[in-house]
Amino acid sequence: QKEVEQNSGPLSVPEGAIASLNCTYSDRGSQSFFWYRQYSGKSPELIMFIYSNGDKEDGRFTAQLNKASQYVSLLIRDSQPSDSATYLCAVGMGSGNFNKFYFGSGTKLNVKP
Amino acid sequence: EPEVTQTPSHQVTQMGQEVILRCVPISNHLYFYWYRQILGQKVEFLVSFYNNEISEKSEIFDDQFSVERPDGSNFTLKIRSTKLEDSAMYFCASSEARGQETQYFGPGTRLLVL
Numbered sequence: 623q624k625e626v627e628q629n630s631g632p633l634s635v636p637e638g639a640i641a642s643l644n645c646t647y648s649d650r651g652s653q654s655f656f657w658y659r660q661y662s663g664k665s666p667e668l669i670m671f672i673y674s675n676g677d678k679e680d681g682r683f684t685a686q687l688n689k690a691s692q693y694v695s696l697l698i699r700d701s702q703p704s705d706s707a708t709y710l711c712a713v714g715m716g717s718g719n720f721n722k723f724y725f726g727s728g729t730k731l732n733v734k735p
Numbered sequence: 736e737p738e739v740t741q742t743p744s745h746q747v748t749q750m751g752q753e754v755i756l757r758c759v760p761i762s763n764h765l766y767f768y769w770y771r772q773i774l775g776q777k778v779e780f781l782v783s784f785y786n787n788e789i790s791e792k793s794e795i796f797d798d799q800f801s802v803e804r805p806d807g808s809n810f811t812l813k814i815r816s817t818k819l820e821d822s823a824m825y826f827c828a829s830s831e832a833r834g835q836e837t838q839y840f841g842p843g844t845r846l847l848v849l
Contacts, residue, residue, distance in 0.1 A: 656837065665826055665840040666778065710778065721830070722791060723770075723838060725778040 624649045626713050628726035636734050641698040643729050645711030648692070654714035654721060655687055655694045659707045660728065666710055669696070701733040737761045739841035741827050747847045748817055756812045756844045758827030767810045768828040768838060769802065771795070778826065784810065817848045 625648040635641045643657075654673050658666035672678045672685040672694065684697040694713075698705055708728040714721040740759045748754050760767050769781040782792040784802055792800075801813045810829075814821055824843045830836040 658840075663824075663845075665824075665843045668837060668839065671837055712778075721836060721838070722780050722783060723768075723778075724780070727777045 624713075624715060624724050626711055626724045626726040628709075628711050628729045630727055631730040632732050633729055634732045634734060635701050637701060637703060639701050639733075641701045641705070641731055641733070643696040643698075643709050643711075643731065645694045645696075645713075645726055646692055647694070647711075647713045647724070649713070649715055649724075650689075650692065652689075652692075652713045652715050655685070656712040656714065656723070657683075657685060657696045658710040658712060658725075659705075660710055661707050666712075666725075669709075698731075701731075703733050703735050706731055706733045737763075739827055739829055739839055741825075741841040741844050743844060744842065745845045745847075747849065750819055750848055751816050754814050754817055754846065756814075756825050756827075756846070758810045758812070758841055759808050760810055760827065760829030761831075761839060762808070764829035764831050764839075766830045766832070766836070767802075767804070768830075769812050770826045770828060770840075771823040772826065772843075773823045781812075781825075814846075817846075819848050822846055822848045 656671045657669040672687045678685045682699045686695045710728045711726040712723040742757045767784040772778045783790045826843045827841040828838040830838045
């Protein structure tokens with residue numbers, strides 16, 4: 623069974639702080655890792671992806687991947703109230719031509735003004 | 736910016752009825768997917784589609800479900816005889832190429848089966 627695990631939260635941080643979101647996955651063959659943001663009742667919106675071990679930065683967001691530990695994280699610097707949402711970790715497990723995504727249940731982030 | 740679109744945004748149907756959910760993927764994308772999300776639960780993979788055929792399907796995607804690309808732009812999901820447990824948000828996604836490509840999600844269709 624291929625699993626993607628996330629803390630459901632809620633994770634509460636004050637405005638301006640760093641929010642740290644974590645995700646573990648079970649399949650060592652996983653090749654691609656994505657963070658999506660989902661507002662209530664809306665669709666997943668891509669934040670960033672990471673394929674290689676290490677850190678990848680995009681604006682206020684940094685994704686970190688450690689394939690040996692089967693762990694991926696997302697750091698949000700200078701958190702804003704508008705960042706309050708559920709953050710979904712998606713792991714791509716390729717099968718031939720396709721990259722089927724397995725999603726975690728999401729971590730709810732509350733950024734308090 | 737190109738985006739995936741879906742219609743209708745909401746669909747209410749009676750148990751046992753057929754529904755067709757429609758999606759227009761991003762125009763240069765070749766790989767298409769359907770996912771569903773039951774309220775309060777994870778986003779779950781249903782099916783992937785390429786070159787006019789199903790590439791992979793999950794155990795959820797049983798004989799009640801079918802997908803089709805009836806023309807050059809639309810991608811549809813049909814549920815032949817809806818059950819109460821089919822009530823969920825259905826998301827269409829598309830990606831440009833195979834492998835590790837990012838999937839972009841449409842806004843979803845909220846299906847309610849009564």
